[in-house]
Amino acid sequence: MFKNIKKVAISTITLACLFGATATLAKTELTMYYPVAVGGPLTKIVDSMVSDFEKVNPNISVNAIYAGNYNDARIKSLAALKSGKPAQLAVMFSIDVYDLIEQNAIVSFSDIAKTKKDKKWLHSFYPALMENGTTLGKIWGVPFQRSTIVMYYNKDMFAQAGLDPNKPPKTWEELAYDAKKLTTKNRWGIMIPSTGYPYWMFQALAKQNGEVLMDKDGKKTFFNKKSVVNALQYWFDLSHKYAAMPKGTIEWGTLRQNFLDGKTAIMWHSTGNLTAVKKAANFNFGVAMLPAMKMRGTPTGGGNFYIFKNSTEKEKEASLKLIKFMTSPKRSAQWSIKTGYIGISPAAYKTEALKRYVKEFPPAKVARDQLKFATAELSTYQTGRVRKLLNDAIQAALTGKKTPKAALDDAQKRATILLKDYQ
Amino acid sequence: MKIHITKYLKILFAWSLAIIWALPILYAFWAAFHTSDFVTHFNLFAPLTLENFKIAASQAPFLRYMLNTIILVVIIIIGQLIICTLGAYAFARFDFYGKKVAFFLVLLQLMIVPEILIIQNYKTLVNLGLTDTILGIGLPYMASAFGIFLLRQNFKMIPKELDDAARIEGCSLMCILWKVYIPLSKPTYLAYILVSISYHWNNFLWPLVVSNSQDVRPLTVGLAIFGAPESGVQWSIISAATLISVAPLLVAFLIFQKQFVNSFMHTGIK
Amino acid sequence: MRVYNINNLYGWLLALPAFVLLGVFTYYPTVATFINSLYSNETIIRPKHFVGLDNYRFLINDPIFLTTLKNTAIFAFGTVPISIALSLIMALLVHSKIPARGLVRLSYFTPTILPMVAAANIWLFFYSPQIGLINKVIEYFGFNGINWLGNSHTVLASLMVMTIWKEAGFFMIFYLAALQSLPKELLEAAKIEGATKWQSFWKVTFPLITPTTFFIMINALLNAFKLVDHLFILTKGGPDNASNLLLYYIYEVAFSFFDFAYASTLTVVLISMLVVLSLLYFTIIEKKVHYK
Numbered sequence: 001m002f003k004n005i006k007k008v009a010i011s012t013i014t015l016a017c018l019f020g021a022t023a024t025l026a027k028t029e030l031t032m033y034y035p036v037a038v039g040g041p042l043t044k045i046v047d048s049m050v051s052d053f054e055k056v057n058p059n060i061s062v063n064a065i066y067a068g069n070y071n072d073a074r075i076k077s078l079a080a081l082k083s084g085k086p087a088q089l090a091v092m093f094s095i096d097v098y099d100l101i102e103q104n105a106i107v108s109f110s111d112i113a114k115t116k117k118d119k120k121w122l123h124s125f126y127p128a129l130m131e132n133g134t135t136l137g138k139i140w141g142v143p144f145q146r147s148t149i150v151m152y153y154n155k156d157m158f159a160q161a162g163l164d165p166n167k168p169p170k171t172w173e174e175l176a177y178d179a180k181k182l183t184t185k186n187r188w189g190i191m192i193p194s195t196g197y198p199y200w201m202f203q204a205l206a207k208q209n210g211e212v213l214m215d216k217d218g219k220k221t222f223f224n225k226k227s228v229v230n231a232l233q234y235w236f237d238l239s240h241k242y243a244a245m246p247k248g249t250i251e252w253g254t255l256r257q258n259f260l261d262g263k264t265a266i267m268w269h270s271t272g273n274l275t276a277v278k279k280a281a282n283f284n285f286g287v288a289m290l291p292a293m294k295m296r297g298t299p300t301g302g303g304n305f306y307i308f309k310n311s312t313e314k315e316k317e318a319s320l321k322l323i324k325f326m327t328s329p330k331r332s333a334q335w336s337i338k339t340g341y342i343g344i345s346p347a348a349y350k351t352e353a354l355k356r357y358v359k360e361f362p363p364a365k366v367a368r369d370q371l372k373f374a375t376a377e378l379s380t381y382q383t384g385r386v387r388k389l390l391n392d393a394i395q396a397a398l399t400g401k402k403t404p405k406a407a408l409d410d411a412q413k414r415a416t417i418l419l420k421d422y423q
Numbered sequence: 424m425k426i427h428i429t430k431y432l433k434i435l436f437a438w439s440l441a442i443i444w445a446l447p448i449l450y451a452f453w454a455a456f457h458t459s460d461f462v463t464h465f466n467l468f469a470p471l472t473l474e475n476f477k478i479a480a481s482q483a484p485f486l487r488y489m490l491n492t493i494i495l496v497v498i499i500i501i502g503q504l505i506i507c508t509l510g511a512y513a514f515a516r517f518d519f520y521g522k523k524v525a526f527f528l529v530l531l532q533l534m535i536v537p538e539i540l541i542i543q544n545y546k547t548l549v550n551l552g553l554t555d556t557i558l559g560i561g562l563p564y565m566a567s568a569f570g571i572f573l574l575r576q577n578f579k580m581i582p583k584e585l586d587d588a589a590r591i592e593g594c595s596l597m598c599i600l601w602k603v604y605i606p607l608s609k610p611t612y613l614a615y616i617l618v619s620i621s622y623h624w625n626n627f628l629w630p631l632v633v634s635n636s637q638d639v640r641p642l643t644v645g646l647a648i649f650g651a652p653e654s655g656v657q658w659s660i661i662s663a664a665t666l667i668s669v670a671p672l673l674v675a676f677l678i679f680q681k682q683f684v685n686s687f688m689h690t691g692i693k
Numbered sequence: 694m695r696v697y698n699i700n701n702l703y704g705w706l707l708a709l710p711a712f713v714l715l716g717v718f719t720y721y722p723t724v725a726t727f728i729n730s731l732y733s734n735e736t737i738i739r740p741k742h743f744v745g746l747d748n749y750r751f752l753i754n755d756p757i758f759l760t761t762l763k764n765t766a767i768f769a770f771g772t773v774p775i776s777i778a779l780s781l782i783m784a785l786l787v788h789s790k791i792p793a794r795g796l797v798r799l800s801y802f803t804p805t806i807l808p809m810v811a812a813a814n815i816w817l818f819f820y821s822p823q824i825g826l827i828n829k830v831i832e833y834f835g836f837n838g839i840n841w842l843g844n845s846h847t848v849l850a851s852l853m854v855m856t857i858w859k860e861a862g863f864f865m866i867f868y869l870a871a872l873q874s875l876p877k878e879l880l881e882a883a884k885i886e887g888a889t890k891w892q893s894f895w896k897v898t899f900p901l902i903t904p905t906t907f908f909i910m911i912n913a914l915l916n917a918f919k920l921v922d923h924l925f926i927l928t929k930g931g932p933d934n935a936s937n938l939l940l941y942y943i944y945e946v947a948f949s950f951f952d953f954a955y956a957s958t959l960t961v962v963l964i965s966m967l968v969v970l971s972l973l974y975f976t977i978i979e980k981k982v983h984y985k
Contacts, residue, residue, distance in 0.1 A: 043482065044481075065636050066637065071949065075948050075949065076635045079554065079555075080555065083548075083549040083552070083554040083555070085554065085555060085635070099951075188823075194843075195928070195931055246822060246823070248822075248840035248843035248844040248932070249840070249842075249843035249844075249932040250843065251842065253656045253817070254656065254817075256657075257658065257824060258824060260459075261823075263823040263824060264823075280459075382950070384949045384951075388945075391931070392931075392934060395931050395932035396932075398932070399845045399935075401845055401933060433786065436786070437786040437787075438793070438797065440783070440801075444801055444858065444862070447804075447812070447815045447819065447858070450818075450819075454818070462824075505710070506711050506714065509707045509710060510707065510710070512707050513704045513705075513706075514708065517700050517701075517703055517704030517707065518700055518704065519704030519705050520705075528715070528720070529715065530971075531968075532719050533971070534915060534967045534968070534970060535719055535723060535967055536915075537718050537719070538940070539919060539940070539967065540722035540726060540960065541940075541960075542726065542947045542956050542957060542960060543721075543725045543726050543729070543960075544718055545947075546953075547717060562718070563717075563718035565714055566711040566712075566713075571711060621805075624808070625806075625808035626808075627808060627809060627922040627925075628922060628940075628944070632948065643810050643811075643922075646808070646810050646811060646814070647810045650926060658818050665811045665814045668811055669807050669811050673803075673807075684798070684866060687863070688867070688869060689870070
């Protein structure tokens with residue numbers, strides 16, 4: 001497998017050298033895989049950004065391939081690499097970093113960004129957003145479409161239930177109380193999704209109870225610490241003790257529609273849904289930071305840019321150019337307004353467009369303000385398997401098959417076995 | 424009297440079952456042609472809209488997916504017709520060393536379909552450089568055990584006298600195949616083609632694994648990706664997308680109902 | 694004693710293209726999968742090496758594998774008999790002279806024309822707890838809605854219902870063909886002898902369509918093993934693997950975890966089950982049933 005990649009790389013570089021003179025005149029072609037991770041006509045926005053880039057860079061042509069969701073994007077771009085098809089860069093899950101390093105698939109931005117200007121750019125992003133992309137002392141992923149979880153709530157329903165629509169719950173206690181009050185025969189008080197990315201939601205609860213779920217090197221997990229178990233217990237209690245949330249697992253895919261249809265008064269969801277909710281809601285809604293237990297907390301989420309190792313120097317340069325373009329403050333502001341994802345640098349929020357937008361539509365800055373309470377998204381070596389262990393444990397607890405403690409003890413035991421070789 | 428009651432009960436049961444069976448698809452039509460407010464409220468006079476289709480079509484290249492699927496199905500069928508005809512001819516009319524074992528091996532593929540061996544087959548495609556190509560999706564299916572089996576049955580039933588008559592007129596073996604066997608098996612060929620079209624139009628797992636880009640992706644994979652974005656789905660749009668994906672086959676089926684049903688029946692009789 | 698004649702050569706030549714493809718995509722992969730299951734994965738740290746039965750040891754202790762095995766068995770034994778029974782009933786109904794017969798047949802058969810992912814999309818909505826149709830109907834009658842796909846007790850059954858909905862019409866067609874080709878004299882003879890409709894069905898019709906029953910059974914069983922498309926849309930195997938099926942797990946292990954060695958091991962189990970099924974089917978067919 002690696003011999004193949006080496007062969008292809010060597011022959012590509014050789015060819016590039018042979019045609020050195022003409023190479024400077026020839027177009028550099030980039031293939032970029034990206035996941036459209038929000039509902040909406042995002043392909044068009046990506047395409048328009050890409051064509052703007054091509055206008056300013058006539059000797060680079062970009063083929064942007066929409067690959068599905070994050071999982072699909074990773075599978076597809078790695079499959080393309082393995083089969084020798086071109087792929088120079090991709091937007092993939094911020095948490096894929098360890099897998100990608102282990103597969104020897106990506107290069108570090110720290111190595112590629114050589115000029116002073118480039119280095120300045122590399123360090124211009126919000127630190128919380130760099131956590132997932134930094135390991136082994138280097139930066140491997142640069143933020144593009146990043147998010148946190150936020151709490152969407154139906155202000156009209158709050159008023160109906162006798163709660164102050166401008167005072168969303170700030171603590172676990174308040175949340176349980178409010179959600180219980182908001183629950184009627186026709187609607188639930190709160191929904192926290194437990195299919196799709198249950199571990200992500202769970203990270204928020206764990207952080208709010210003062211814990212992170214893995215170490216900074218991706219080699220250890222902390223699934224069954226006492227506060228972590230209590231966090232899962234609280235999640236379970238919301239449906240069983242407070243009867244404010246449906247029992248069993250709650251489907252990620254239909255959550256937004258449930259909220260828009262008035263089936264739940266509160267939902268925890270990615271800030272990437274903001275623009276879609278804004279467009280479709282026919283009621284007054286608000287967005288708030290997630291409530292605190294010992295502290296506020298949320299995981300970051302979303303996708304980073306990665307550059308693949310198996311590309312020529314010229315291609316890597318061109319990829320870097322494209323990435324710098326797509327992450328520039330102006331584009332980041334544009335992206336944020338159109339989707340609800342966070343502007344990825346302080347500079348983005350200083351642009352006129354975003355300043356104005358945030359003023360007119362305050363919910364747009366909740367996610368950014370929450371960044372100071374943010375923690376890296378769950379990411380370790382063998383991340384797919386470890387993640388599945390945690391997801392299964394969460395679902396087992398929420399469906400009542402195991403107690404939170406039993407489920408998390410089990411997950412921790414298995415995760416430790418999986419990560420044994422990496423210690 | 425009693426006879427009448429059972430008869431009416433039977434009719435009632437048949438109709439009720441038919442209505443229940445049709446409900447999901449009818450519902451998909453309802454959701455696709457109405458805006459999302461009416462997705463759960465059945466106001467019979469709610470306004471119809473094509474908006475969902477417009478949105479679905481603009482969010483994913485369904486027309487391209489459709490083209491990919493058509494190309495895929497066409498090349499698979501052409502491949503199958505050639506390879507299965509030759510193979511069936513061999514098994515029906517020739518005696519060769521190891522024929523019984525060979526036939527058993529062919530039958531094995533009825534159970535061990537390419538998707539079962541998905542990992543190794545994927546690696547093979549990688550080695551052949553055929554990942555993310557329509558040919559790559561179709562290749563494993565071109566030697567269809569079902570096709571060979573069906574055609575062999577049919578060829579076997581053709582009287583040998585016709586063979587001899589053609590040979591006397593100076594026909595070579597291939598000429599006999601072309602002039603005698605194939606024309607006389609037209610119904611079976613039609614049946615097989617229709618069954619194969621249905622099967623491959625709706626195939627999902629293998630195309631999912633092989634296709635990466637939207638120039639190769641067929642409708643089933645496109646629909647699945649469309650319906651699985653990170654932030655969730657909207658029913659009316661998903662229904663519209665679903666209808667777009669099934670429309671060609673559904674329309675063809677409704678028009679050529681008799682032929683479809685007869686084909687499936689024909690292949691079952693064996 | 695080899696007989697080298699033209700016949701032999703021609704036979705092999707004609708069958709060659711088929712065998713080349715079958716070799717590449719069926720026989721070689723089967724053998725390769727067996728072999729690969731005895732090796733480890735290739736990683737940066739260590740190249741691929743022989744590990745004997747280690748992968749199998751892991752397999753036996755893998756709770757997810759055991760769950761998928763159980764689920765696949767439940768799925769198979771749940772959907773197959775019900776599909777057969779239902780498709781037979783449908784065929785009998787359509788075969789008899791009821792009004793609007795064509796429409797009824799259309800209604801039963803149409804789900805077959807849909808791809809599984811489309812059917813799954815539609816049923817995802819039906820099963821949706823808060824906004825879905827089934828719960829709406831249930832709640833209309835005053836009962837509490839059920840979280841069909843989010844409850845480990847109901848999820849597998851919900852998937853089976855959807856699968857039967859999709860497949861029964863397909864099998865109905867085969868029964869229809871068989872019913873239509875039954876020699877009328879036999880049924881008339883039974884009538885003359887005073888047999889009731891019930892008796893004539895069980896004693897005459899049913900035994901005569903046994904080959905069809907077997908054919909449907911083997912197809913339904915095969916589908917139970919290889920049809921996992923709906924999992925991609927509906928549950929992804931959850932909650933907590935309650936709806937995970939073997940082929941879906943293989944896909945996950947291979948393409949999400951990139952653990953090709955273990956995926957090969959799982960595939961060996963799947964292949965073995967299918968081979969056993971094939972052998973059973975073909976020996977029964979040889980013994981009991983006559984082919985025309």
